[in-house]
Amino acid sequence: MSDISSTIKSIELDDKQAVKLSLFVESLPDILLKLENPEYDEIFGYRINTTDKPHVDENIRNEILLKFLVADNYDLKLAEERLIKTLNWRNKFQPLHAAFAEKFDDELNELGSITNFTSAKPNLHVTTWNLYGNLKNPKTIFQKFGGGDDDDDTESTSLPGNQFLRWRIGMMEQALQLLDFSNSELNKIAQIQDTNNVSMFSIDPGMKQGMKDIIQIFGENYPELLSVKFFINVPYIMGWVFTFFKTIRLISEETLKKFQVLNHGDLGEFYPKSDLPKNYGGENDQSIFDIDIGNTIKLNSYGQVMLANTRDKKLEDNDTEVE
Numbered sequence: 326m327s328d329i330s331s332t333i334k335s336i337e338l339d340d341k342q343a344v345k346l347s348l349f350v351e352s353l354p355d356i357l358l359k360l361e362n363p364e365y366d367e368i369f370g371y372r373i374n375t376t377d378k379p380h381v382d383e384n385i386r387n388e389i390l391l392k393f394l395v396a397d398n399y400d401l402k403l404a405e406e407r408l409i410k411t412l413n414w415r416n417k418f419q420p421l422h423a424a425f426a427e428k429f430d431d432e433l434n435e436l437g438s439i440t441n442f443t444s445a446k447p448n449l450h451v452t453t454w455n456l457y458g459n460l461k462n463p464k465t466i467f468q469k470f471g472g473g474d475d476d477d478d479t480e481s482t483s484l485p486g487n488q489f490l491r492w493r494i495g496m497m498e499q500a501l502q503l504l505d506f507s508n509s510e511l512n513k514i515a516q517i518q519d520t521n522n523v524s525m526f527s528i529d530p531g532m533k534q535g536m537k538d539i540i541q542i543f544g545e546n547y548p549e550l551l552s553v554k555f556f557i558n559v560p561y562i563m564g565w566v567f568t569f570f571k572t573i574r575l576i577s578e579e580t581l582k583k584f585q586v587l588n589h590g591d592l593g594e595f596y597p598k599s600d601l602p603k604n605y606g607g608e609n610d611q612s613i614f615d616i617d618i619g620n621t622i623k624l625n626s627y628g629q630v631m632l633a634n635t636r637d638k639k640l641e642d643n644d645t646e647v648e
Contacts, residue, residue, distance in 0.1 A: 370628025458522030467531030
């Protein structure tokens with residue numbers, strides 16, 4: 326059994342935890358054989374396979390596997406089950422395709438933003454912003470399926486999930502490319518949900534279901550990646566929303582502890598004021614969309630390989646249908 330603790334930089338492992346991680350790594354060949362598609366070995370754009378394979382960054386692979394172990398309290402059986410489910414889900418949903426190859430309605434681009442404040446506190450550098458109060462046509466957004474490739478305006482109806490779901494998962498995947506999994510101060514993402522202009526009486530049933538789907542997918546397939554989630558501009562009357570989160574029981578107690586609910590939108594206590602837009606308590610004259618960096622984020626090398634494979638498979642499938 327290899328000494329794996331020396332390759333882990335983001336967390337100090339005791340002897341028992343290091344052994345668990347070593348066993349987890351050694352079981353990868355068996356885990357991959359149990360997949361619906363044994364050739365699909367990508368998570369967050371990185372190759373999760375043995376070190377003799379090309380594109381495998383041993384340290385990053387181990388850090389990602391460690392997140393799965395931590396999420397299940399170092400229970401190897403549960404962590405392996407979670408890893409298998411995640412790889413199967415990624416193979417089917419194709420989140421990298423959603424992030425880097427699909428187009429969505431312009432309205433969706435008004436619902437979110439990604440920022441990277443390099444002078445922020447640990448694990449607040451990378452932040453995804455959700456502004457659901459800007460939603461104007463929920464029935465359209467929550468019923469349409471994923472958008473087409475950059476070079477194909479047709480809809481990717483063969484891929485699962487409505488347009489909102491694929492857009493939100495895509496934003497998460499883009500933000501993950503900014504993380505340094507080996508750095509304990511830069512291996513998690515912060516989330517901000519601005520409830521300004523969101524009325525408890527006007528929330529579309531599709532939106533409620535979409536929120537539930539996102540919570541479930543994130544909880545099952547993105548372990549130990551959330552540093553904190555701010556709910557801002559929350560009216561006192563909307564306290565039911567957080568009761569809803571508890572009653573659906575899709576969120577663990579550990580995750581609920583990361584929620585911070587603010588009845589205002591001033592985030593100057595948490596983020597550098599020089600970076601924050603003025604309407605969020607900062608000194609920056611730009612809007613949250615002006616400082617959005619989502620369109621500039623690049624997919625890492627193995628992610629590009631997997632994305633190309635996905636496109637090739639789609640072309641093969643299309644050719645087969647034509648024949």
